[in-house]
Each structure stands twice: as structure tokens, then as C-alpha cells.
Amino acid sequence: MTDPFLLQARAIRKSFGGVEVLHGVDLDATGGSVLALLGENGAGKSTLVRILAGDHAPDSGEIVIDGEAHKALDPIAARALGVRMIFQELSDAPALTVAENISLGRWPGGRGLVRWKAVRERAVRALDELGVDIDPDAPVSTLRIGERQAVEIARAISDRARCLILDEPTAALSAQEVERLFAAVRRLRDRGTALIYITHRLDEVVEIADRVQVLRDGSVVLERDVAGTTRGELVSAMVGHAVGDVARPSDGGAAVADEPILAFSGAGSDGAFADVDLEVRPGEVVALYGKLGSGTAEVAETAFGLRQLDDGACTLKGEPHAPGSPERAIAAGVGLVPADRQREGTFMVRSVAENISVPSWKRLARHGILRRGNEARAYRRWHDELSIRSRNDPEQLISTLSGGNQQKVVLGRWLERESDVLVLIEPTRGVDVGARMEIYRVIRKLAADGMGVLVATSDYEEVVQLADRAAVMARGRIVGELGGDEITTERLTELAGG
Amino acid sequence: MSDPDVISTGAPGATAADAASAGAAPTAKRRRQVPEIAALLVVLIALGVFFSITSEFFLNYDNFVNILTAAAVTGIIAAPATMLLIAGQFDLSVGSAAAFCGAVLASLALHNDIYFSVLIAVLAGLGIGMVNGFFVTVVGINALITTLGTLAVFRGLTQVVTDGQTMAIDRFGGLGTSRPLFDIPLPVYIFVGIAVAFWFLSRYTVFGRSMYAIGANPVAARLNGIRSGRTIFVGFLLSGLCVAIGGLILASQLGAASPQAASGMELSVVTAVILGGASLAGGRGAIAGTMVGLLIIGTLNNGLVLLNVSSFWQTVAQGALLIFAVSFDQLRIRLTSN
Numbered sequence: 001m002t003d004p005f006l007l008q009a010r011a012i013r014k015s016f017g018g019v020e021v022l023h024g025v026d027l028d029a030t031g032g033s034v035l036a037l038l039g040e041n042g043a044g045k046s047t048l049v050r051i052l053a054g055d056h057a058p059d060s061g062e063i064v065i066d067g068e069a070h071k072a073l074d075p076i077a078a079r080a081l082g083v084r085m086i087f088q089e090l091s092d093a094p095a096l097t098v099a100e101n102i103s104l105g106r107w108p109g110g111r112g113l114v115r116w117k118a119v120r121e122r123a124v125r126a127l128d129e130l131g132v133d134i135d136p137d138a139p140v141s142t143l144r145i146g147e148r149q150a151v152e153i154a155r156a157i158s159d160r161a162r163c164l165i166l167d168e169p170t171a172a173l174s175a176q177e178v179e180r181l182f183a184a185v186r187r188l189r190d191r192g193t194a195l196i197y198i199t200h201r202l203d204e205v206v207e208i209a210d211r212v213q214v215l216r217d218g219s220v221v222l223e224r225d226v227a228g229t230t231r232g233e234l235v236s237a238m239v240g241h242a243v244g245d246v247a248r249p250s251d252g253g254a255a256v257a258d259e260p261i262l263a264f265s266g267a268g269s270d271g272a273f274a275d276v277d278l279e280v281r282p283g284e285v286v287a288l289y290g291k292l293g294s295g296t297a298e299v300a301e302t303a304f305g306l307r308q309l310d311d312g313a314c315t316l317k318g319e320p321h322a323p324g325s326p327e328r329a330i331a332a333g334v335g336l337v338p339a340d341r342q343r344e345g346t347f348m349v350r351s352v353a354e355n356i357s358v359p360s361w362k363r364l365a366r367h368g369i370l371r372r373g374n375e376a377r378a379y380r381r382w383h384d385e386l387s388i389r390s391r392n393d394p395e396q397l398i399s400t401l402s403g404g405n406q407q408k409v410v411l412g413r414w415l416e417r418e419s420d421v422l423v424l425i426e427p428t429r430g431v432d433v434g435a436r437m438e439i440y441r442v443i444r445k446l447a448a449d450g451m452g453v454l455v456a457t458s459d460y461e462e463v464v465q466l467a468d469r470a471a472v473m474a475r476g477r478i479v480g481e482l483g484g485d486e487i488t489t490e491r492l493t494e495l496a497g498g
Numbered sequence: 499m500s501d502p503d504v505i506s507t508g509a510p511g512a513t514a515a516d517a518a519s520a521g522a523a524p525t526a527k528r529r530r531q532v533p534e535i536a537a538l539l540v541v542l543i544a545l546g547v548f549f550s551i552t553s554e555f556f557l558n559y560d561n562f563v564n565i566l567t568a569a570a571v572t573g574i575i576a577a578p579a580t581m582l583l584i585a586g587q588f589d590l591s592v593g594s595a596a597a598f599c600g601a602v603l604a605s606l607a608l609h610n611d612i613y614f615s616v617l618i619a620v621l622a623g624l625g626i627g628m629v630n631g632f633f634v635t636v637v638g639i640n641a642l643i644t645t646l647g648t649l650a651v652f653r654g655l656t657q658v659v660t661d662g663q664t665m666a667i668d669r670f671g672g673l674g675t676s677r678p679l680f681d682i683p684l685p686v687y688i689f690v691g692i693a694v695a696f697w698f699l700s701r702y703t704v705f706g707r708s709m710y711a712i713g714a715n716p717v718a719a720r721l722n723g724i725r726s727g728r729t730i731f732v733g734f735l736l737s738g739l740c741v742a743i744g745g746l747i748l749a750s751q752l753g754a755a756s757p758q759a760a761s762g763m764e765l766s767v768v769t770a771v772i773l774g775g776a777s778l779a780g781g782r783g784a785i786a787g788t789m790v791g792l793l794i795i796g797t798l799n800n801g802l803v804l805l806n807v808s809s810f811w812q813t814v815a816q817g818a819l820l821i822f823a824v825s826f827d828q829l830r831i832r833l834t835s836n
Contacts, residue, residue: 304721330723344721347714349781358711358722361704368703413722 004031005066005162005194007052007083012061014047021047023218024061029163029194034185036209036226037198040238044218045198049165052196053085054078082162086152086169094141099123101140102155126158127151129191130184146177150184163194168292170204182208200238201291202231214238231494239489259318261452262303262334262421266312272298273476274311280421280452285443287463287487288456290473290496296456297339299473300423303454304336305329316421330359335414337407339426345410346398353379353394355409359417382412386442404435411442421452428462440466460492472496538774538790542797549801556804563682569796570685571596571744571760573789576767577696578737580788582641583771584700585709585730586716586780587634589737590645592744593763594652595626597756599745601656604665604755612670620742626652627738631731649764657757666754674750685747692740697785709733713780765816770795773823779831795819 009027013020022044029035039045050056052063057072064070065081073081092101099120108118123136132150140148149169156164166185170178185208189195197209205212205226212229214222214237222237260279268274273295280286288296301307302314305323314321316332323329326336338344347355357364357375364374376394383392386408390396398406407427414422427443428436443466447453455466463470470487472480472495480495549556575592582589599619606615626648633644676684700706708729712719719726749755773791776783795816802812 326721327723327725336721338718338721343715344717347711347718347781349714349777349779350710354707354711358719358724361707365704368705370702370704370707372702 004192005082006030006064007163007194008064009048009052010062010064012048012051012058012063014051014056014058016047021218022051022058025215025218025220027052027196027213027220029196031162031192031194032189033210034189034195034197034208036205036212037196037215038200038202038205038212038234038238039215040200043215043238045215046167048215049085049167049196049198052078052163053083053165055085079159082160083165084156084159084161084163085165086149086156086167088167088169090145090148090152092140092148092152095139097137097139098127098134098143098151099136101151102126102136102158104155106159122158123154126154129157129187130154131187132180132184144177146173146180149173149181153184153188157188157193161193163196164188165196165198167198168200169197170199170201178204202234205234206231235490235493239493260315261317262321262454263315264299264302264312265315267299267302267309267314268311269298269302269307270310272307273473276312276473276478278454278471278478280454282420282450282452283447284468285447285453285455285466287467287470288454288473289460289463289470289492290458292458294458294473294496295476296458296473297425298476300336300425300454300456303329303421303423304334330417330419333420335359335417335419335422337410337414337422337424337427339429341403341406341410341429346406348397348399350398351395352383352388352390352398352401352409355398356382356412356416359413363417378416382409382415385415386412387438388412402435404439407435407439408442411439411446415446419451421454422446424453424455424457426457426459427455428459436462437465460489460496463487463492464489535775535784535787535790538787538794542790542794545794545797545801549797549804553801553804556801561800561804563686565793565796565800566686566689567683568800569792570683570689571747572763572766572770572795573689573792574685574692574740574744574747575737575763576770576788576792577692577785578733578740579767580771580774580776580783580785581696581700581706581709582730582733582737583768583776583778584713584780584783585733586713587641587730587733588645588768589630589734590642590764590768591626591630591648591652592737592741592767593760594649594656595623595738595741596745596748596763597656597759597761598626598652598659599623599742600749600755600759601659601665601757603670603746603749604667605659607667607670608665616746619746620739623738623740623742623745624735625738626741627735628731630738631734634734635727635731653757653761656759660755660757662757664754664756667749670750671753672750674747674752685751688743688747692743693785693789700785705729705732710781713782715781762813765820766795769816769820769823772827773819777827777831778824779827791823 007029009025011024011026012022013024014022025044025048027048037045037049047056051058054073054075054077062069062071063073093104102123103119107114108122109115120136127134127136130150130153134143134147134150140151143151153164169181173181185195199205209226212222212224212226212234213220214234216238259281261282262280264276264278267276276299278286278288278299288299290296298307302309305325305328309322316334321332323332342348353375356379360378361370364370364378379394380392382388383390388405388408390401390405398409401409424443428439443453457463464487467487470482470492471478472482472492474496482491555561575596579589579592599622602622603615603619606618630645630648633639634641674685678684678687700709708719708724711722711724712726712729716726745760748759770791771783771788772778773794774783774787774789776788798815798819799812802815
């Protein structure tokens with residue numbers, strides 16, 4: 001019997017743009033064992049495993065595989081050494097069959113010809129090893145997301161992967177699919193593969209991992225066997241001292257009306273969420289907190305007409321609210337700040353004035369004719385009010401603004417539109433810390449002016465800093481509600497993790 | 499929240515040097531718009547100077563009127579085409595559709611009142627616009643493919659209607675050949691009127707501005723309450739209307755409906771629009787730019803004729819011009835998206 005495979009990272013340091021994100025991190029992955037890598041967004045998990053998979057070169061430190069030290073790996077070298085990573089964003093070819101995907105880029109045969117029989121045999125063998133029942137001749141596009149993930153794993157093992165890195169593999173899976181994935185992971189572990197499992201779900205750590213390593217702000221803060229480690233220890237390791245630094249909004253308890261402006265009761269949408277009871281009153285900021293895939297974004301989308309309710313009801317100002325399209329939702333008084341500013345929020349090749357006035361065009365126009373002076377005035381007004389940092393030229397292209405200031409323009413849109421309810425999804429994703437505080441200030445101001453604000457977010461610090469009340473979601477259901485000073489990072493993480 | 503029925507556009511981001519059409523403060527507008535139009539005007543003037551030197555027939559009033567007359571029909575059709583490309587859409591069926599409208603007119607005019615025939619021909623153009631708009635916005639087929647299909651369909655139907663023969667039209671010369679003012683033919687005035695109308699439409703109406711928003715980011719347009727499908731549908735309708743006008747003018751100029759009328763028109767139209775600064779990625783472009791692009795093509799064709807270059811080489815030159823214009827657009831997209 002040979003020694004088990006061993007991958008060791010030693011004193012890895014890495015900076016991006018002058019900011020060090022890994023401060024001398026060690027990591028040991030052993031064959032026949034599952035290592036859970038735990039940490040919040042921005043803790044450095046992804047950077048670390050990308051270095052192991054050869055996507056990034058470390059600034060210093062070394063990677064030791066089979067006793068041989070490497071200063072850095074490139075993706076081809078990492079593959080040759082048996083290190084493979086399964087990304088959250090699948091990198092398969094949907095139009096090809098399962099078998100073709102498994103042999104993609106490594107066609108058996110010679111002289112430029114492909115031996116199709118060998119392609120199929122290889123696929124059957126890999127799928128069998130993984131213990132999954134997938135038709136090798138089916139086009140990948142016909143598979144469910146969990147099956148597609150299994151095909152990617154099969155591709156890795158048929159390429160003799162000895163260390164498999166899974167980056168938050170359950171984020172998009174149903175409960176059953178998660179079970180199947182765990183079964184496959186155990187099988188691979190028992191066959192001697194080293195697995196690195198990235199997650200921020202505590203229950204998964206307990207269920208699947210043998211060892212756990214917690215990263216916080218680019219350093220390892222905990223590394224031990226899972227057996228005998230409590231959830232509390234993991235939570236406090238993840239959250240760390242940062243807790244005290246997150247301040248609650250100081251203007252809490254603003255004038256809040258009694259009647260909710262937006263309300264869900266027993267609301268459910270197939271495959272996304274169920275039994276959601278939620279009320280937003282004018283003048284308050286309500287956070288809907290949950291990990292990615294927990295259903296928070298989907299609830300928010302329902303209020304904006306992007307998704308239909310299958311059960312229960314949604315009301316706006318006491319009237320039934322089932323807009324069916326964004327256009328009707330906007331007309332009813334709802335605005336949306338989407339998660340992906342670049343793809344969904346802004347018109348990058350257009351001016352700031354246009355970007356801020358788009359949903360208000362009908363009001364700014366007379367008989368369909370737009371008065372450009374009105375547009376420019378609208379921009380100038382919000383430019384000052386929201387302290388948007390720009391040249392104060394309505395014709396400036398929005399792409400020349402920083403991310404935070406672009407987001408202020410997107411927020412300003414709904415002020416100009418005089419919306420009654422604002423729904424935000426991950427409003428500060430990709431926004432730097434300084435600008436984040438300003439955006440929170442703007443959102444608080446919107447509420448203070450009488451808007452009802454619903455924020456769907458997976459960032460608990462955002463909830464603490466922003467919300468008057470918070471509902472916590474997990475796997476499509478509300479699992480707890482917190483108000484006022486109950487909203488702490490510990491309580492939020494605890495509720496959402498379970 | 500991705501939207502499967504909208505085509506995602508390419509590279510976002512642009513520089514201050516782009517021809518942003520929006521303009522509230524006139525100074526800001528001029529600062530940004532001058533460079534691109536100026537570059538086109540320099541090309542146009544350079545061509546003019548070149549042909550003035552190489553041909554003794556180029557530099558005179560009658561020849562300029564010739565250039566404008568030759569460009570008029572293409573221009574009438576290029577105006578709505580510019581708006582469509584701004585929204586990220588194409589209409590390749592314009593040439594066939596123009597010929598079809600002419601054929602409808604000719605075949606009806608044999609036994610009917612001319613005004614009735616004109617009315618039906620215009621309705622035929624609108625009908626073609628509706629067909630294109632329906633398949634693009636309701637069925638959800640890519641505009642390039644839809645209109646490539648209708649290009650073939652309506653060229654074929656034109657031949658069916660005319661039985662492959664040129665059909666004479668009596669007493670319909672006025673539209674294409676009368677010269678109401680300054681010895682300039684009526685089509686040139688119609689062309690200028692339509693260009694001005696579309697210039698206004700694209701810059702100062704909710705409809706026109708929605709086209710820019712849809713082209714700049716179809717997902718964001720939907721999330722801001724713009725009814726993309728309806729807007730694009732109207733764009734195709736306008737294209738159908740202008741195509742009918744163009745087809746009638748061609749038939750009037752010729753005194754007949756030819757089954758080969760306006761063949762290859764889509765090439766001239768797309769070249770003019772892209773040369774004029776509209777981006778294949780959508781969201782950018784201006785009617786004024788298209789008009790200058792059109793004059794460049796017209797001047798080039800006219801000059802080559804005066805220099806006795808064969809029409810075969812003119813086709814080569816026009817194709818090369820299109821590729822040049824698209825390469826320039828790609829370069830700009832790459833430069834501005836970092």
C-alpha cells in the first residue's frame with residue numbers, strides 16, 4: 001500500500017492590487033479525507049483554492065504535492081498532478097452528450113480520429129465509480145443541475161484526479177440532489193481521493209467533512225477535526241471580532257406607519273419559496289436575509305412581477321398585488337435595484353441623465369415627446385441629494401463612474417419615479433466599503449422619506465447596518481424574524497446556517 | 499433573473515469620445531458628438547476632393563443633385579434601419595420588400611385606380627413590417643435570421659406577382675421624377691423629410707429613447723418598465739412603411755416594377771448605418787451619422803462611375819467599405835471596454 005496522496009500549501013501569500021488577501025496560509029489535504037474550508041465572503045477561500053488549482057500564482061510560499069515543492073502551478077500542471085476544481089459556474093458543453101463531456105479535450109484514439117466506443121466506456125466507468133445513474137448518451141442540456149455537476153466530477157475522476165476541490169457545490173441543488181452529491185463525495189473519499197469542500201453552511205460541514213479549516217480575513221483562524229467541534233465554535237471563528245465593528249443604524253425607530261405597504265401572507269412559488277409571511281411598512285427597511293439559493297431573491301422578484309405566486313397572496317397598499325411584469329409593478333409603485341448592476345441595472349453606453357430617468361420617461365414627456373431639460377434637471381437634483389461623485393454633467397456616460405456611484409444612480413431612478421416600495425437585491429455586491437456606507441445612508445434616507453424598503457441580501461453585516469427588522473430564510477422558508485437590537489451577526493448566522 | 503427572450507448585447511462601457519446622442523446641455527453634446535461625425539465628414543470631403551481632381555464632371559450642381567437622387571431611396575430606408583440597429587435589430591428584407599411593394603402597385607394599377615393601388619402597396623409594406631416584427635418579438639427569432647428569410651420570401655413573391663417580367667406602370671412618374679423646387683427631384687425632399695422625422699423621433703421621443711435603452715441593455719430595459727417587444731415591433735412597422743415609400747419611388751422613377759428592383763439594397767443600408775456610427779452591440783448610433791455614411795457611399799459610387807470604373811468593382815468597393823466600417827466598430831468596442 002502506497003502512502004495516501006498529500007497536498008500541502010505552505011505559507012501562501014497573495015495580494016491583489018496592493019491589498020494582501022492571504023497572509024501566509026497553510027492547508028493540508030489528505031487522500032481519503034474531506035477537508036471543509038469555511039469562511040465568509042471575502043475571507044480568501046476562493047483565492048486559496050484557485051492557487052491550488054493553478055489559476056493564480058502565489059506571491060510567496062509553496063505547494064507541496066507528493067513531496068515535491070512547487071513555487072506556483074498553472075492549470076495544466078495542476079491537472080497533471082491530479083488537482084481538479086469544480087467551479088460553481090459549470091464549464092460543460094450543454095449541446096454535447098454526457099459521454100462526450102467526460103472525454104472533452106481528451107479524446108481517446110489517434111491520428112486525429114476519435115474512438116467512440118472508448119469514449120462511451122470511459123463515461124460508463126467514471127459514472128459507475130461515482131455511483132450515479134446518468135445516461136451517458138443523453139445531451140447534457142437535458143440534465144438537471146445536480147446531474148450536470150456529477151458529470152463534471154466524473155470528468156475529473158476519469159482524468160485521474162486525486163484531489164478534488166468543490167466550490168460551494170450545493171448552492172444551486174435541491175435537498176435530494178445534495179444527498180446524492182454527498183453520497184458521491186463519500187465514495188470518492190473511500191477510494192482515496194482528497195477532497196476540499198468549500199462552503200459556508202455549517203450543517204454541511206458537520207455532515208460531510210472529516211476536518212475543518214476556517215479562514216477569516218485571509219488567515220487561518222481554526223483548523224481541527226470536525227468530531228468534537230461545536231457549531232458555536234465555528235460561528236465565532238468565522239465571524240470573529242468583526243462583530244463589535246458593525247454598527248446599527250443610528251436613526252432607528254423612524255416614523256413607521258401601522259399599515260403595511262407591502263405584505264406577503266402564506267406566499268409560495270414552486271421550487272423557490274413557501275409559506276412566506278412578511279410585512280413592510282412605509283418608513284422602514286426590512287431585510288430578507290439568507291444564504292445564496294435560500295429564496296430571498298425570489299421573494300423580492302415576486303414583488304416586482306418577475307415571478308408568479310403559486311400559493312398565498314401578496315398585497316400592495318392593501319390591494320392584491322400580482323403585477324406579472326416589471327412594467328406593471330413599476331406602475332403600481334414598486335422599484336427594483338437588481339443584484340447584477342452591470343448586466344441588469346445600468347445602461348453602460350448611455351448617459352447618467354438617461355440612466356436616472358428611464359422609468360420616469362412617461363412622466364417627464366408630454367405627448368410622447370421628451371423634454372431633455374427635465375431629464376438634466378432630474379439628474380442634477382439627485383446628483384446633489386445623493387452626493388453622486390461625477391462631473392455633474394448630465395451627459396457623462398455612466399460607465400465612467402465608480403461602482404458605488406453607479407449604484408447611487410440606479411437608486412436615484414426610483415426616487416425620481418416616486419416609487420412607494422423599493423426592492424433591492426444584494427445592493428452592495430461589488431461595491432467597496434466606503435461607498436457601501438454611503439449607499440446604506442441613501443437607503444435609510446429613502447425609508448425616512450416614507451418609502452417601504454425590502455432588501456434581499458446574503459450579507460449579514462449589511463442586515464445589521466441597514467435593517468429595522470430582519471426575516472431570515474433558509475431553503476425557501478422563513479426560519480426566524482429579528483427586530484431592533486436582536487439583529488446581530490451571531491443571531492443571523494445561526495438562524496441561516498441551520 | 500436572466501431573460502431568455504432578449505439577446506444580450508456585447509461589451510458595455512464606452513469613452514467620452516463616443517457619439518452619445520443624448521444631449522441636454524448643448525456644449526456637452528457638441529464636445530462629444532463632434533469627433534465621430536467630424537471623422538466621417540473628413541472622409542466625405544477627402545472623397546469629394548479626390549474625385550474633383552480626377553474627374554472634370556464631378557464638381558458641379560447637377561452632379562451633386564445626382565448623388566442625392568441616387569442616395570434618396572437608400573436614405574429613406576436607412577433612417578428606420580438606424581433606429582432598429584440602435585435597438586440591436588436588423589432588417590435585411592428591405593430590398594425585397596421594396597421590390598414587392600412596387601410589384602403590388604404595378605399589378606393592381608392595371609385594373610384599378612392608382613391611389614387605391616398606392617394605398618394597397620403601402621399596406622403591403624406595413625404587412626411585411628408586421629411579419630418581421632411578429633417573428634422577432636412574439637416568436638422570438640433572431641432578427642438577422644428572420645429578415646434573411648423574409649428577404650428570400652418576398653423576392654420570390656415579387657417574381658410570382660410579376661411573373662418574372664418587368665411590369666410597366668402608366669401615369670405614375672410624378673412621385674419619382676418631378677422636380678418641384680430648385681430643380682431637385684421630389685424623392686430627395688421626401689428623403690430629407692423622413693431623415694428629419696427620424697432624427698426627431700430618435701432624440702426627442704420616449705419611443706426613440708426606448709430604442710437606445712433596449713439596445714444598450716435589454717435586461718435593464720425590461721427591469722425599467724420598457725415594453726421592448728412592442729417598441730421593436732413598431733420599429734419594424736416603421737421600416738415596412740419607409741420600405742414601401744422607397745419601393746414606390748423606385749417604381750415611379752423606372753415607370754415600371756422590376757422583379758430585380760432594389761436587389762442588394764440591404765448591403766447599402768447596413769453599410770451606411772454602421773459607417774455612420776451605429777454599433778453592432780446596440781445602444782449607440784445617430785441618424786445624422788447614417789446620413790453622412792450614406793453620402794460617402796453615394797459619392798464613392800458616383801465618383802467611380804465618373805471614372806469609368808465598372809459596376810462590378812463598385813460592388814467590391816461597397817463590400818470592402820462595410821467590412822471596414824464593422825472593423826472600425828469592433829475596434830471601438832474593444833478600446834472602450836478595457
